[in-house]
Structures are given as C-alpha cells and as structure tokens.
Amino acid sequence: MKIRVATYNIHKGVSSIGNRPRVLALKKAIGLFGADVVFLQEVQGKHDHFSAKFGAETRGRRQWPDGAQHEFLRGDMSHSAYGMNAIYDHGHHGNALLSSFPIASQTNDDVSDHAYEQRGILHCILETETCKVHCYVVHLGLFEAGRGRQTDLLIQKVLATAPPDEPVIIAGDFNDWRNNLSARLREALGVCEVFDELGKSNMIGDLARRLVGRGKTVNPARTFPAAMPLLRLDRMYVRGFKVEQAQVLHGPTWARLSDHAPIVAHLALS
Template identity: 60%
Template sequence: MKLRITTYNIHKGVSSFGARPRIHALKQAINSMQSDVLFLQEVQGRHDLHALKHASDWPELSQQDFLAGDSHHCAYGMNAVYDHGHHGNALLSCYPILSSNNRNISDHKYESRGILHCVLQAPDANVHCYVIHLGLFAGSRKRQNEALIDAVTSTAPPDAPVIIAGDFNDWSNQLSDELRARLGVVEVFDENLSRRGFGTYLRQLSGRGSKIQPARTFPAAMPFLQLDRIYVRGFKVESAEVLHGRMWAKLSDHAPIVASLALK
C-alpha cells in the first residue's frame, strides 16, 4: 500500500495580508496535489463576518467540507470558538474514516489547541492519523508534545501504522528526539537523502554530526523556519518535498509538505 499525504496550515483560507479570501484557490491547489490524505490546520469551520463581507467568494459550506468536495471524506476538530465562528484542524481522506476524536490540549486561555485523531480504513491496514497544531510558547509545546505522546500510546496499537502531521511551531527543533525515542517514529525528511549528502546523513545518525533538521516551511514566500512536520511509523518514506514558490506564497503563510509513503 502506498499513500501520498500532505500537511498544510491554510491560514483560515485568507491571505496573510489583508485577509482576502483564498479558499477557492486553495481548493484548486489542494486538488492539484492529488494526495490521498491531507492534514490541515487553521481550518475555518465557520466565520460569519467573512461570509457577509465576501459573500461571492466565501463558500456556504464549512471549509473542511468545501475542500473535501466529492473526492475525500473529512473530519473536523473544533478548537477555537468565538462569537462569529470557530476554527481547528481537519483531516481529508480518500479512504473511509472509521472514527475521529478531538482531544483538547489547550495549555492556557489565550491559545486553543487540539489533537484530531482519525482511524482510516486503508486497503492493507487501518492507519492512525493525528492532526496537530502546537502552541507558540516553548513550555506549552513541551507539555502538548507529552499529551501527543500519551494520545498515540493510548489509542494506537504498538504495531499499527501511524502518521502524525501538522504545525508544531517547533522552530528550534526541540521535540523531534522525544517523539522518535518514545513513539518509534521518523520524520519524513530524516531519510530524504536528496536534501543532504549520504555521508552527512550517516554522521547525523551516528551522533557525530549536527542534529537532523526538518524542512523549512515558514514563511511560505521565503521559508527559513522549521514549523511543519510529518512523523510516521510503519511506513517507508519514498519521497518528501516542500511546495514553495509564488503561487504557494499567495495562498498561506505556510508552505505545504507532501510525502509519498509505502507501508512496511
């Protein structure tokens, strides 16, 4: 079994500057990826003010349903709720979603965060998927990372294939080692030899080189911060890339990551 997956913070379907609607262009871009499973963050489940102001450019459906269309099943985890709407994480899957659960991991009242856990009925195995968007403060991220580890260990059998993806806000790369050690996952760029020489990769694995670095995805126009990640267990990573360039810079402040996986 092979899966093509994407993680993408869509910035609530509006431009980074001026909050102009981008949701229709986002749908075209997402369709062009031809991904089997999409892990989406900052998905606007409802926004009454945008719906009134941009009536012709704002779909009547929730963003997760609009982006899923007829080609994907979808699940939504509502995290932030306010008078005129709400937003959260979403998972779109071309395979049936057997179950979904949203776990509140908010660390303080100023940031609402959650883990959306979905079990997919893929052809050769049920795949446990976790959509994540961690906080802006290092202490919060560390505690939320612990909550993520607990969520995976308590809900996914040890031999089950697992995909964890989202916006970790972990620009200093402090969380990856703990996830690798306690969950047995790898990040999709750990083994991407096209990003680094083979000798460099071996030195990093042996501990003689610098820490393995994830990809740069923020800001989309000129990525230099390592915010977005895909961690997997039970899969071989066949390829991974960041989609960047002029088109992607117009759609969101984050660049998407696309990876091709093969079930071990």
C-alpha cells in the same frame, strides 16, 4: 500499499496580509497535491463576518463557501473530519483531515495550554484496503514550554490509541522552530520525520555527522514564511511506512495562498 499525504496550515482561508479570501484558490491547490490524505490546520468551521463580507456572488461565483471549509476543500476526496479548537462569538476554527479512505472514527482532544491559545489533536482512524491507519492532526502552541506539555499529551494519546502494529502518521504545524521535539517523539513513539528518513540514504552526510560527533540528526524542512521559507515549523512523522519522497511546495503561487508552505510525501507501507 502506497499513499500520498500532505500537510498544510491554510491560515483560515484568507491571505496573511489584508485578509483577502483564498478559499477557492486553496481548493484548486489542494487538488494539485494528488493526495490520498490531507492534514489541515487553521481551518474555518464557521466565520459569520467573512461569510457576510465574501459570501455574496461576485462575477458569477462566491468567494466564500456556504458551509464549513473542510467540507468545501475536500474536492474529489470522499471523507473529511473536523476538530473545533478555537471558539469565538462569530465562529470557530481548528484542524481537519481530508481523506480518500473511509474514516472509521474520529476524536478531538483539547490540549490548550492557556486561555489565549486554543489547540487540539484530531485523531482519525482510516480504513484502507490493507489495514487501519492512525492519523493525528496537530497544531501546537507558540510558547516553548507549552509545546513541551502538548507534546507529552500527544505522546500519551498515540500510546493509548494506536496499537504498536498499526501504522501512524502525525502531521501539522508544530511551531517547533528550534527542533526540540523530534527526538522526544522518535524515542517515545518510534516515529521518524519524513525528511530525516530520506536523509538516511545520504551516507556521506551521515559519516560527516559522526566524525564531528553530532550523531544522527533530524532535519525538518523549512516551511515558514511561504514567500521565503526560513523556519522549520511544519512536520510529518510516520511509523510503519517507508518514505519514498517528500517535498515542500514553494514559489509565488503558494506564497499567495497562506503564510505556510505545504509538505507532500509519498509513503509505502513497510
């Protein structure tokens, strides 16, 4: 079985400067992924202010959907799940999963480290034609100590819910710009980051690392800010899959949609 997977922080469906609506363009862009499964962060389940401001029809179309963003954005994909994390007077947002495969079950665990950042882990089990696939949509906090505690909770969650013989995909915005979490996830869960897995085929680079004493390193892609990616914030970790291809989508089009660039990967069940 081969599947195409993407992860994308959509910045609540508005531009990072000026809060201009981007939901219609995001739907088209997500369709361009050609993905079977899409992991989304900062998805607006409800926002009364934006609905009132942008929901009216302009030039024959609405700029803001009537319902939740995850239902609107799934397009031709048949299934979606939403995990509500941040709740406020005029709405809420969280993580979401869009899937061409049936979602057999979903749970959302609160992993907020303090009252000012509401974070969660959305776990969905997909029923594919070959096997069950465990998907964990992640958006970790801005502070390093909190991210460490949230990573411990993620590890506990995966160990408790995904049997060792069933494949796993963990993807999202880890905010781990110093890359302190990859080794912990790899050792505890047996996962690999998709760009690191591709790098294993680079024998010259691996030899050079060994000669300078660095050993095996994990090199996630740069995804933030989308206009000129410098920081390695977004990740995709897999277990039970071979990574055939992975890329960051960047350029003027993507820079206008969100402050993060999306990652798309081709995976084959191993």
